[in-house]
Amino acid sequence: MKKSLLFLPILVTLVTLITPASAQLTASVDLTPSILLPGDTASGILTLTNKGTASIKVTGVTFFSDLKVEPKSVSSIGYIPSGGSYELPFRIYANEEGLYSVEARIYTTNGTLNQLILVDVRDLTPEIVLNSAIVLNEVNTVTFTISDPIGVSNLKVEPLFDAEPKIIYLTDSEGSFTYYASEEKELKFRVSFYNGENYHEVIQTIMPEYRESKGVLLNVSLPYDAVCLEDVVPIRVELTNLRNDAIYSIEVTASLKNFSKKSQIASLSSMESRSIEFLCTAKYPGEQDVYIRVEFKDALNNIYSMEKRVSFKVLEEKAISISNLEVKWNRNLRISGDVSNSGKSTVYNVMLAIQSDGIIKTYYLGKIEPSDFDTFEFSVENVTSATPHLIVTWNNELGERIEEVMPVKLPQKQEFEAETNPAIITISVVVFVAIIAIAGLAWIRRK
Template identity: 70%
Template sequence: MKRLLLALLTLLVLLTLTTPASAHIVASVELRPSVLLPGDTAYGTLTLTNKGTTSIKVTGVTFFSDLKVEPKSISSIGYIPPAGSYELPFRINAEKVGLYTVEAHIYTTNGTLKQIILIDVRDLMPEIVLTSAITLNEVNTVQFTLSDPIGVSNVKIEPLFDAEPKVIYLSDSEGVFTYYASEKKELSFKISFYNGENYHEIVQTITPEYRESKGVLLNVSLPYNVVPLKDVVPVKVEITNLRNDAIYSIQVTVKTDNFTKTTQIASLNSMGSSQISFLCPAEKPGEQTILICVSYRDCLNNEYSTEKHVSVQILNEKAVVVSNIDVEWDNGLKISGDVSNSGKSKVYNVMLALLADRAVKTYYLGTIDPSDFDTFEFTAENVTSAKLLVTWNNELGEKVEEVLPLEIPSKPEFRTQSSPAVIVVSVVVLVIVVAIVAIAWVRRR
């Protein structure tokens, strides 16, 4: 920094050191680019302007420097009229970092004018800076900025790893690429650009900050921990995408020993969630394990999966219960009772069938809500043995049936009962018989 300030002060002093004879000639320099990289060539223009009122003859210009300047010297420029100007193009090449001076001597018939040109050569290559961490096992949309201290142009960036796009053209200092990170590793980029008219290619290697993927959160809940046999088990599944990218072709599968059900979700954006409800059969008594599997893909068609187990206790009794069965003889056999739903879900098409000897009678009850009941009644004649068949459908549409044996009581013996009319007739007949006997007895006497 001190060297730069000293050089600038020197330049200001030298710019004022002109002879009175050449006071009417003013020199100015335009340099492109203003800051060079090692090995660059600066393209400059030395402009001589006649501020006087008479023509001035310029006999030549010579450049003095440790740097390579082309042309080194030029002669016979000629006269510059009042308010006229002359432009001299030149090139300066600098190979090493440093602050250099080039002194231009402008020879006129009135004397010599000296112009100092500062050449600033710095090793300030543009650098890529990632603005976010990279998440493993995800499709990352990575944003970056280009640190450009000297103002380069036509910047092209090529990731030297599997990323999209393959080539990134920057119109400003920001860019973005897509990258699937399967492991922690350094990332290299080829950066090509122009500094003025100087073309450069460099390779920059970055060690990104890596983070583990949060994946997909799978939350499974069971409204009931215990259900009757042949009932259904409600399973609620909630999927939340904690990843930074969207997921697609999501398949949610629920499995038991003899049951599989799959539901699909088209996509979930980052931090999006979806809820799905399943019904599983209560297949056999005891602890029943339910497996929930979730598979999905990212936008690059990479496949992932996660799973979770839950358990439910199955009772050794069915959801539909027949109780309070009453079997009695009353002018025939009468069978009645209650049908209740002790399950956690509705039952449908509830029907009872009385299988008596070779006869079949049915009684349809329809739908019974959970914790509700209905009644039934059969009548039959001349029945010696019977069974009660109960059938229904659960909410999965599965047909369930159960056969209940019935104990038929002995049929009571038949007893004759005289009606009042018969008694009256009998009394009348008896009276008549007694009267006839009495009359006959009187006549004999």
């Protein structure tokens, strides 16, 4: 008969009703599993124990219930000696949820013993609960907890979508899988397990909580809005991984009109930052656009890319210039002036050269810091060309050699200053004194 006693605190209750004629015979039942699912079969053992001093003859056992019990009846069990016992295996088949009773009647020559067996059938299968939200367009390591209200065994979870691993074997109530979510959708799982000897498979559908990826933050900065021609411009790129997963094989490319360079970063963990600096030469005057492109992969080799554009202005003037140029002709051509660095970067190996009629004379200055200058002065002999050339060369911070050629306008001949020779002056003075002396002596003789 089916009972509605669902409030009972114990799942399987064994009640022994013993008639006075069989008071020395006791019965007990072991039922596995203790809680059944619809469609399960329970394996039971009815144990009869003779606690009396004389043998008891058991003529038969019959089971009465709305449930199917096999065997339904057993006869001619025979004698159970004093202190002895007898075990009768049986099976109970449960198809629907509910609390059922099975009555076992044990017949002896001394009377009848009744054993009541309560069978609890519940529709309670293990259930998966995801422990966190799933982030779109990221590789998610999703942990989950699985409830097990009835104590099943050999629990196995199979994600029915593209996840790793394909099968998750659980030894406790927690598991995890890796999943790349490109869109919001329901996730289906096949959960399989054993309840006693009963194999079960259920499909569970879950609609996870989805969140948008925070992605990778790309910041590009230029320290200057305007630079001189041929100056070196630093381009600073900072990457911050705001994703929940790591990224790999990161390639950063900086490109502009005359320049393209790549830099690589092996990986960035979640919330990790890395900075890169590119140096480029401002080759062309006017507005210059810089394009930064970033490509990277996730753990599943999905490829991502992002771009950003910044700009700076290149002035017409070069970083190195000559000022206060002074050209004089004494006996040789003498040139002096200042070399100024108006740029934002240091220049190296600054050298001046004067070229005239195949003759080259050099003057080495070396390094000049930004917004600094140095002076020079040197002379060149045997200059006959009307327009000799002053050549200025230097290396920028990238090691590039830069050259600037300036024609030098020579003063006219009448503007040349004769160089004073002390020996000539001395001879002239001596001759002048001698002439005065001779003239004086002649005048005295006339007197």
